[in-house]
Amino acid sequence: MEATKQQFEDFVKKIAGYPVTWGNLITTPLPQLLKQRYALYTLHIGNRSFLGIYLKNKIEFKPATFEKHLQQVWQNITEYDAYCVITQDLPGYVRQRMVERKIPFVDIGRQLFWPELGAAYQQKKLKASPPVVKALSPATQAVLIYALNDGIQKPVTPKKLAEQLGYTPMTMTRALNEIESIKLCSVKRQGKERFLLPEHKEMLWKNARPFLHNPVKNVKRIMEKDLPENQRLAAGETALAQCSMLTLPKEPIYALWNRYWKKLSKTAQTVPIEDEGTCQLQLWHYNPALFAAEGRVDPFSLYLSLQTERDERVESALEKIMEKLKW
Template identity: 35%
Template sequence: MTALYRPYAISVGGQALCAIEALTPDLPPPGRLLKQLRRLTESLQHEPGDCCLVTQHLDAYSRRRLVELKQPFCLPGQQLYWPALGTVQTRIRELGRPAQPGEHLSPAAQQVLLAILLRRIVLPSAITALAEPLGLSPISASRVAAELINSGLLQVEDEGRHRWLYSDQPLAAIWAQAQPFLRNPIMRLLRVRVTQRPPQARLLAGETALAEQTMLLGPPIPTYAMAHRNWRHAGRDLETIAHDDDGLCRIELWRYPPERLSEGPCVDPLSLVLSLRAQTDERVQQAVSELCGRLPW
C-alpha cells in the first residue's frame, strides 16, 4: 500500500483528519479503490469519513461513485468532496469545448457579460440568478454560463446545490480580455420617418447617444435602437428610406434588447462603444475615448 498511497495527518478546526495522497494516476475502479482506502484508514485508526483521497485525476464516473459511497476526495484546484467538514464544496472546470480565437459570444452571453461589467449583475452570482434580470430562461442561463466559462472570461464554483459564477480579475481586466469575443450589437440599420418611429425604438443610440454623454456635436438625424426580433411586428407597415433626409431617423436593430441593459434615455455605454468601435471618424473616436474614461470601473 505504501507504494500506492502516502498518508498525511492534518487538522481542520481542531478536528484530526487525514489526507491520503495517491502516488500513481492509475487508480483502480471505485469499488476496489474504496476497499484499499478503508484498509489504510483502519490502519491509521481513523473513521472512513475522516480520510480524504487526494489525486490529480479522477474520471466523472469515479467521482460520482465515490460521492455515492460517501468517500471524501480532493482534486487540487478543481474539486473537493468532504462531508466531514460540515459542507460539500466543489470548484470544477466546466467540461466543454473551449472558445476558439475569433469566435464570438452568443447575443445572450454578450448581454450577460455586459450586465456583469455594468454591475447590473454582481459577482459572485448564482447561475440561476442570471435568468430573471435579462429575461432569459433557466436553460438559456445555463448555456450562457457555459459560454462565459469556456471562453475563460469567468470561473465557476459549486457549493452544495448551487453553482456560482465569479472572477478573480477586476472588471476592467475582464472587459479588455473579452474584446475578441464581443461584436457589434447592430444587425441592421434602417431609416424611417420620425413621425413613424416605433415605440419600441425609444433609446438613443449611435452618435446621438454619444453626443448626449460627451462633447461631440450631435448628428442632424437622430438614431435609436430596438431589438431586431421586435422589428417584424413593429415595422411591418412602415416605409424604410434608403438615404438620410430631413424628417427621418435611424433605427438600429440589435442582436439583444437594448432596454435590458439601459438605465436612462440612452443605450448602455459598453454596447454603445462596441457599436462605434469600427468608426473611422476621428471626432467620434475621441468621444468614444472620452466615454471609455467614465466606464463604471
C-alpha cells in the same frame, strides 16, 4: 504483423490478467473464400490453446455470416474447443452485434469480449474537447454587458439571469459554459447549482474585449414619428453626442432589440433614403434597453457599436467616455 501480435498480447494481458502468446499461422486447408477473409493462428494462454481467427477483411465482416463460416472452419480444425476473433478498429455497431451473439473477440486497444476468460472490457469514449470560442453568442455578450454595468452584485444562477435578461434558463446555462470555457469570469459550483461571480469590471472589460462584437445586427431607416416615444433609445453618434462635445448627426439614431422589429414593422414603413423626419433604427443582437441609462445605450455597447469608425472625432469622443468610467 509482428507489431500487431505484440499489441494483442499486451492488451489481453493488461485487461484479462493472463499472459498470452500469439503462435504460428495454421496452414490447415480452407475454402478459398475463407482464406481471403480469415487467417488462423494458435493462441496460448496458460495451459490452454485457443483458435485465433484474424480478420483480413473488416469491411465485409458480418457476425451472422461469420457464424456460418465458423461451422466450415470447425470441419477442418478439430484440436481446439474454443476460439477468439482478432481485429482492429472494427465499427462500434459490429462489435455490439458480436457481443449480442456471444462471439468472443479482441479489438486490439479498444474492446475485449472473451467469456471463456471471464473478461470483458470496452474503452471509454473520450469526452469531446469543448469548442474553441472565437466570438461570444449574443446571449453571452448580454450577460457580460450586464456585469459590466453593475448588474451582477452577488453570485447569480442561470435561472436568475434568465429572469433578469429575458432569456431561457437553458440559454443562460450555455452562456455560463462559454464564459467558463474562456475563463472570463469565475463560475462556482455548489451542489447541482452553478453561480456566476461578480468580477472586477476593468479587468473583465480588458479580457472580454477580444471576444465581444458589434451589437448592431441591422439598420433600418424609418420615419421618427412611427417609433413610439418609449422605444426611442439613443444609440450610435446620437448617444455619443449626448455625452460628449460631438455634434448631433442629421438623422437621430436609436437602438431596438431585433426581436421587436417584426411587430414594429407592421406600423413603421422603411424609407429608402434620408429625408425630413427620418431616423436610423439599429436592430441589436440583444436588448439594449436592459442596460440603458438616461435614455441612451450603455457605454460599453456604444463603444462596441462604434469601435470600427475611422472618424477621428468619433474615436476621440469614445476614448474620453471610457476614461470617465468609474471602475
